[in-house]
């Protein structure tokens with residue numbers, strides 16, 4: 001029986017943090033056995049915000065390595081680099097012609113990101129690329145005829161646009177694209193260590209997040225200095241910093257420790273030092289094999305180059321077939 005296809009992508013914007021791992025990458029790893037998975041390192045998307053060319057290239061290769069180190073298997077899944085599959089950008093143009101200006105203007109991420117750019121450096125500007133980014137995203141999904149896309153709340157609107165594009169294309173040129181459905185999985189949301197009311201993110205600065213490949217002593221140090229009580233929560237509610245440490249322990253699969261510490265918390269005997277020790281140790285233990293695998297892979301540049309080329313080639317041959325069909329349907333010359 002044919003497996004359903006799942007597609008998901010990640011931008012190569014630097015190091016993966018434990019929030020990305022628990023919230024997205026671990027789920028990708030788990031989906032590999034049940035679905036036919038296609039995962040992408042989407043370097044073209046990273047060009048929509050101000051960036052450095054040298055860093056983009058390095059980050060793209062590093063993200064490819066990091067995803068494998070974290071458990072993605074290029075033998076089980078297709079793991080492509082977006083710019084090595086030029087059919088995505090060709091399909092984007094065709095899709096741009098069935099996407100309305102109005103629906104792109106309503107994308108909340110466009111509004112958020114353009115505000116961010118306008119507040120930044122004087123030399124930066126809001127590019128047409130940022131505006132049409134969701135069309136490229138629709139091409140990423142539809143070119144592989146994906147059945148499911150794992151989504152978080154922030155991506156729901158973009159997936160809906162991809163469905164609208166598929167429907168409009170099918171109405172205009174004949175039934176061709178399946179409508180990709182969201183795949184919801186319960187994933188933990190990690191908060192910043194230094195400001196636990198906010199989501200853990202790299203852009204907040206080094207003390208706010210823990211990298212998935214961070215050195216053991218640095219992990220322990222960051223957990224030790226995590227904010228716990230921010231000063232008396234109303235109604236005896238657990239403070240966000242303490243709750244975040246509990247979330248980390250549970251996400252690491254340390255359920256017995258989690259229950260015992262929660263019990264201590266409930267009867268008022270919990271020492272935050274113990275909570276932090278368990279959280280730090282759990283993270284160190286979970287991430288150790290990832291660090292080792294990353295070190296091993298990073299030494300073998302030839303292997304990485306070969307894996308990138310082979311995997312992107314698999315993606316290209318699939319994408320090429322879709323693009324040829326689309327050209328046929330839309331009246332373009334083919335051949």
Ligand code: AMP
Nearest residue numbers: 019020023024152188189190191199200
């Ligand atoms: P980003 O680089 O922020 O686009 O995130 C890449 C993926 O990681 C997305 O699927 C996010 O939903 C997920 N993610 C990012 N930050 C967190 C976090 N603090 N907790 C859980 N998931 C996260």
